[in-house]
Amino acid sequence: MTLDVAYLRMWEEDRVSAENVESASLWDKLGQRVEETPGEAVLDLWELLGAKVDFAKYKPRRINIYELIEGRTAQGQVYYTVKNPAAGTYLQFGEQELFLWNMMDGEHSVRDMSISFLLKFGALPIEMIINMLATLQSKSFLEKKPVNLYRKTTQTLAKRAMQSKSVLYSTGLKVIGLVLKAFFWMLGGNIVTLRNIDRPVSVFYRRGGRLLFHRLAQYAYVALVILGIATLFVGSSHSQGNAAIGASTIFFIYLGLIGTILIHEAAHALTCKHYGREVKDAGLSFYLLAAFVDTTDMWMEPDRKHRMAVSWAGPYSNLILGALCSLGILAAPWPEVDIVLTSLATVNFLLFFTNLNPLLEWDGYYMLMDYLEIPCLRKRSLDFVRNHLGGKLKARASFNREEKIFAVFGLLAGLWIAIIIVAFVIFLPQRIIGRVNSIAGWVSKFLSRL
Amino acid sequence: MAEISEKQLKVLEKLIGDEEFRTGFFEDPDAAVAKAGIELNEEELAGLKGLDLVTLGTTLTDLDVRLSKSVGVMDVASGVLGVVQSLVSSQTS
Numbered sequence: 001m002t003l004d005v006a007y008l009r010m011w012e013e014d015r016v017s018a019e020n021v022e023s024a025s026l027w028d029k030l031g032q033r034v035e036e037t038p039g040e041a042v043l044d045l046w047e048l049l050g051a052k053v054d055f056a057k058y059k060p061r062r063i064n065i066y067e068l069i070e071g072r073t074a075q076g077q078v079y080y081t082v083k084n085p086a087a088g089t090y091l092q093f094g095e096q097e098l099f100l101w102n103m104m105d106g107e108h109s110v111r112d113m114s115i116s117f118l119l120k121f122g123a124l125p126i127e128m129i130i131n132m133l134a135t136l137q138s139k140s141f142l143e144k145k146p147v148n149l150y151r152k153t154t155q156t157l158a159k160r161a162m163q164s165k166s167v168l169y170s171t172g173l174k175v176i177g178l179v180l181k182a183f184f185w186m187l188g189g190n191i192v193t194l195r196n197i198d199r200p201v202s203v204f205y206r207r208g209g210r211l212l213f214h215r216l217a218q219y220a221y222v223a224l225v226i227l228g229i230a231t232l233f234v235g236s237s238h239s240q241g242n243a244a245i246g247a248s249t250i251f252f253i254y255l256g257l258i259g260t261i262l263i264h265e266a267a268h269a270l271t272c273k274h275y276g277r278e279v280k281d282a283g284l285s286f287y288l289l290a291a292f293v294d295t296t297d298m299w300m301e302p303d304r305k306h307r308m309a310v311s312w313a314g315p316y317s318n319l320i321l322g323a324l325c326s327l328g329i330l331a332a333p334w335p336e337v338d339i340v341l342t343s344l345a346t347v348n349f350l351l352f353f354t355n356l357n358p359l360l361e362w363d364g365y366y367m368l369m370d371y372l373e374i375p376c377l378r379k380r381s382l383d384f385v386r387n388h389l390g391g392k393l394k395a396r397a398s399f400n401r402e403e404k405i406f407a408v409f410g411l412l413a414g415l416w417i418a419i420i421i422v423a424f425v426i427f428l429p430q431r432i433i434g435r436v437n438s439i440a441g442w443v444s445k446f447l448s449r450l
Numbered sequence: 451m452a453e454i455s456e457k458q459l460k461v462l463e464k465l466i467g468d469e470e471f472r473t474g475f476f477e478d479p480d481a482a483v484a485k486a487g488i489e490l491n492e493e494e495l496a497g498l499k500g501l502d503l504v505t506l507g508t509t510l511t512d513l514d515v516r517l518s519k520s521v522g523v524m525d526v527a528s529g530v531l532g533v534v535q536s537l538v539s540s541q542t543s
Contacts, residue, residue, distance in 0.1 A: 366518075
């Protein structure tokens with residue numbers, strides 16, 4: 001008898017018997033097990049499932065409303081990206097996981113999935129299913145939540161966190177926390193966050209924003225950049241020595257900087273709309289001059305060039321703005337305008353290069369990640385360097401393409417983090433002293449006026 | 451595995467649902483099957499021994515949030531302004 005016939009018959013028999021089993025039995029039992037053993041490593045699914053739980057009869061059901069796209073890497077490997085529009089979560093997987101995903105319809109048990117998978121791929125995917133279920137659950141891709149396991153797990157972890165917190169606080173971390181809070185308050189790190197900005201961005205794109213992507217506009221940008229950079233070598237017609245950097249000059253530079261970051265983020269958002277994807281949230285800190293825009297939905301764009309274009313749009317806007325300011329210097333009527341434009345041109349050219357640094361999670365990083373077609377490049381590289389690189393080097397094992405990338409990128413990113421930490425530690429006291437001095441200056445000026 | 455007998459199917463189901471049996475099976479398949487009371491002929495057992503269970507990797511990736519961040523503008527600007535200021539003062543003096 002072939003497996004197909006035997007399997008279908010047994011499957012049918014088991015479907016009848018499985019209906020008598022409590023639908024949530026697996027998760028109930030897992031929950032009980034967690035409850036019974038609060039001190040154990042509750043996230044070890046293998047350990048949990050080893051407790052004679054009827055895992056094979058569990059019938060996972062994927063969410064009803066989801067978006068799934070197929071993509072193909074430059075190496076010809078097919079992948080699938082799935083999005084939960086309600087939760088705003090994204091996952092990527094290959095053909096094997098897609099096979100399992102398609103069977104997660106609430107009708108097929110883990111046993112059914114495993115045997116069908118075995119028939120198709122010649123391997124039993126037990127561990128794969130366990131890991132996949134855990135990830136799908138944590139990212140809200142399963143319709144019927146295995147509540148008990150995760151609720152109990154969360155509760156246990158929260159309880160542990162509370163216990164450890166009370167110990168830590170008693171050892172003085174509360175004081176450190178307050179100091180850090182005060183420090184960030186001094187830096188003015190409050191960011192105004194705008195939620196669900198997709199609608200206004202879409203309207204702006206339709207009512208003219210799309211013209212920025214017209215072929216003629218693209219030629220104009222290139223011409224501007226070439227002229228702007230050429231202007232740098234011509235020099236200014238004004239002598240800056242006749243000018244003084246007064247309050248009005250600083251005010252206009254500040255306005256220019258706000259404009260710079262708004263245009264940088266708008267460039268990302270509009271390019272995201274240009275490729276038909278959703279722009280989620282955005283934020284801006286007027287004091288710290290920091291901003292962000294959430295373009296996570298670009299994961300649903302299968303063409304890596306389009307994803308790279310969205311990341312490139314920000315630094316490119318800096319390059320264009322830098323060129324515009326540079327050209328403006330030639331026509332600047334007063335030395336003060338010259339200073340403002342020189343400052344803004346320099347800032348924009350510097351921002352162009354700093355944003356392209358791939359070793360921090362800035363635009364250059366996303367471009368590199370998309371070019372290499374390795375999602376979560378940074379996290380995976382650092383993980384590889386931390387946990388696997390030493391072992392591989394010791395064993396003198398060969399590295400595949402991904403591992404080579406992880407090793408090089410992970411080491412460079414780690415080195416960069418170390419440099420930043422050292423620089424931060426060295427310059428932090430100066431920054432604090434500078435801030436305190438400026439505040440003290442304002443206070444003394446205020447008092448002297450009184 | 452193109453064809454699977456009913457007995458092999460029983461073993462497979464036990465492998466999926468019974469962790470203890472699974473561990474035992476990969477240590478000593480003959481003993482584990484005998485202990486479970488399933489009688490397999492040599493061909494059936496050989497087919498099961500060839501199963502790939504351990505090496506199956508996964509490509510499932512939890513995708514990062516993509517946040518375009520404009521940070522460090524203040525630092526770059528203050529640095530640039532400092533340079534401009536020093537240039538102005540040097541030209542004035």
